[in-house]
Amino acid sequence: MTVTDVNVDEILAPFPDKVKKNRKKHIVKKDESASSCPQIEANTRTVPGIITQRGCCYAGCKGVVVGPIKDMVTITHGPIGCAYYSWGTRRNKARADDRTPPEQIYSAMCFSTDMQESDIVFGGEKKLAKMIDEIVEIFHPRAINVCATCPIGLIGDDLGAVSKAAEERHGIPVIHYNCEGYKGVSQSAGHHIANNQIMDRIIGKGTEKVDGKYVLNFLGEYNIGGDAWEIERLLEEIGYTVGSTLTGDSAYANIKNMHQAHLNLVQCHRSINYIAEMMETKYGIPWLKVNFIGIDATINTLREIAQCFGDDDLTARTELVIERELAAVTPELERYRKICTGKTAFVFVGGSRSHHYQYLLRNLGMEVLVAGYEFAHRDDYEGREVIPTIKGDADSKNIPELHVEPDPEMYEPPHLHLNMPKERYDELVASGILNEYRGMYPDMVNGGIMIDDANHFETEELVEVFKPDLIFTGIKDKYVTHKMGLPSKQMHSYDYSGPYTCFKGAVTFAKDVAHSLSTPAWKMITPPWEQKETEQR
Numbered sequence: 001m002t003v004t005d006v007n008v009d010e011i012l013a014p015f016p017d018k019v020k021k022n023r024k025k026h027i028v029k030k031d032e033s034a035s036s037c038p039q040i041e042a043n044t045r046t047v048p049g050i051i052t053q054r055g056c057c058y059a060g061c062k063g064v065v066v067g068p069i070k071d072m073v074t075i076t077h078g079p080i081g082c083a084y085y086s087w088g089t090r091r092n093k094a095r096a097d098d099r100t101p102p103e104q105i106y107s108a109m110c111f112s113t114d115m116q117e118s119d120i121v122f123g124g125e126k127k128l129a130k131m132i133d134e135i136v137e138i139f140h141p142r143a144i145n146v147c148a149t150c151p152i153g154l155i156g157d158d159l160g161a162v163s164k165a166a167e168e169r170h171g172i173p174v175i176h177y178n179c180e181g182y183k184g185v186s187q188s189a190g191h192h193i194a195n196n197q198i199m200d201r202i203i204g205k206g207t208e209k210v211d212g213k214y215v216l217n218f219l220g221e222y223n224i225g226g227d228a229w230e231i232e233r234l235l236e237e238i239g240y241t242v243g244s245t246l247t248g249d250s251a252y253a254n255i256k257n258m259h260q261a262h263l264n265l266v267q268c269h270r271s272i273n274y275i276a277e278m279m280e281t282k283y284g285i286p287w288l289k290v291n292f293i294g295i296d297a298t299i300n301t302l303r304e305i306a307q308c309f310g311d312d313d314l315t316a317r318t319e320l321v322i323e324r325e326l327a328a329v330t331p332e333l334e335r336y337r338k339i340c341t342g343k344t345a346f347v348f349v350g351g352s353r354s355h356h357y358q359y360l361l362r363n364l365g366m367e368v369l370v371a372g373y374e375f376a377h378r379d380d381y382e383g384r385e386v387i388p389t390i391k392g393d394a395d396s397k398n399i400p401e402l403h404v405e406p407d408p409e410m411y412e413p414p415h416l417h418l419n420m421p422k423e424r425y426d427e428l429v430a431s432g433i434l435n436e437y438r439g440m441y442p443d444m445v446n447g448g449i450m451i452d453d454a455n456h457f458e459t460e461e462l463v464e465v466f467k468p469d470l471i472f473t474g475i476k477d478k479y480v481t482h483k484m485g486l487p488s489k490q491m492h493s494y495d496y497s498g499p500y501t502c503f504k505g506a507v508t509f510a511k512d513v514a515h516s517l518s519t520p521a522w523k524m525i526t527p528p529w530e531q532k533e534t535e536q537r
């Protein structure tokens with residue numbers, strides 16, 4: 001059977017009719033003969049009871065966006081479990097630098113009010129206030145984040161009031177996030193809440209001058225396994241100054257001065273597009289969607305950034321760095337490419353990597369048969385902007401969009417938001433220097449499946465049908481995959497490896513993938529559908 005023969009209805013057949021109808025809208029099969037991308041349902045509630053890969057709003061706010069800010073103490077106001085299980089689960093690395101000494105790095109620590117039954121009954125505000133006082137006394141942080149978990153919203157603790165009073169007592173910013181886990185439908189709501197508060201409370205508050213002819217901020221890069229450091233190395237060699245990342249290895253001390261940059265680069269569009277847009281509106285800073293995953297993607301990105309400034313020296317240095325890095329990695333990459341070429345894969349990650357890694361996999365000669373996101377929005381799939389409408393209390397800026405209404409009339413490439421004349425933009429696109437924004441769909445193979453919020457059942461069915469050589473996914477289906485006799489590579493944490501960005505990162509990735517593919521252990525496992533019934537018990 002070829003990939004184009006796969007029938008989505010057959011995969012969904014065992015579901016009850018209502019579930020079938022729902023899930024069908026979240027699955028799109030690539031059809032090269034169709035003129036445009038079919039609409040995919042995304043950013044909507046998961047069917048109750050289904051084993052989703054998604055996380056919660058608190059995970060998106062605390063775990064993803066604000067937790068990595070190294071010089072801020074981040075308090076989890078809630079029961080200890082939420083703090084414990086969000087402690088150190090992401091590999092966002094941080095190190096000391098000129099502004100932040102080692103004793104002021106708190107991002108790997110775990111702080112929680114440890115709400116008990118009596119606190120739930122009588123309220124946790126006093127406990128939180130006392131905890132902030134103790135933290136200031138013991139750790140002397142520059143600023144504090146306070147993140148709410150589910151019960152806090154239910155009992156109605158006023159985080160804003162407690163934080164404001166603490167700010168007055170101690171004279172440092174205490175920033176609160178009403179990111180109760182149940183808000184929205186996934187981590188995505190938490191990204192939005194975190195973006196709003198960072199924009200409102202941190203960016204623009206600094207007065208220290210950021211020196212540099214070309215100052216860039218790097219948004220949506222979380223330094224997993226050291227990814228951001230590898231990118232910064234190249235950018236600095238070319239002649240850029242990286243003012244701040246958001247939020248991998250970032251500090252309050254740098255984020256507050258981000259408004260001085262000339263250009264914002266956006267790696268993960270899903271988690272940080274709100275700040276990119278808001279900074280463009282408020283400070284007139286243009287932003288550029290980039291991708292440092294994959295050799296060709298990195299080269300394109302470096303050239304595009306240089307084009308934004310139109311400086312010949314910068315362009316020349318960009319070409320020199322590209323040439324040198326390429327020469328250094330090509331022989332080793334070729335070795336691993338031989339093992340990877342012709343192999344097939346699934347890629348299922350949160351909200352941006354599933355597309356970014358398609359470029360790198362293509363460099364290795366691998367074909368992605370199934371790709372999807374846990375919590376992406378339609379623009380991430382379809383490659384066009386879909387305007388969100390806010391449902392609920394639209395006046396409260398802490399309520400993120402809960403549902404996205406499609407606007408088929410709307411098309412604006414979110415890839416490029418530059419304050420450059422339209423003619424210059426058209427010229428750069430026409431000459432092939434700037435690429436149009438592409439969502440995941442245009443990069444799928446014909447007959448391949450694009451799937452939103454995939455669940456365990458569907459993943460197993462798709463594996464049985466497509467029989468990929470490897471799955472790129474997260475911890476929640478890593479071991480299920482192994483039991484099916486398939487290697488899996490964690491695309492969130494990189495399984496203790498990385499960095500995977502730019503040229504050297506591509507080699508590290510290729511080596512890890514080649515090792516996974518060559519391990520004989522997978523042939524010794526019989527997948528469930530090949531086992532006899534008695535063996536299955």
Ligand code: CFN
Pocket residue numbers: 060064090187220222224268269270271349350351352353354491492493
């Ligand atoms: S580092 Fe990012 S790249 S921020 Fe986002 S959408 Fe998560 S934590 Mo896991 S790996 Fe993943 Fe993306 Fe952006 Fe990470 S694909 S799910 S919320 N994500």
Ligand code: HCA
Pocket residue numbers: 055056059060063089090091187350473474475476490492493
């Ligand atoms: C999160 C964090 C996560 C989880 C990874 C996984 C991460 O979404 O809360 O499921 O394997 O990258 O650490 O996405």
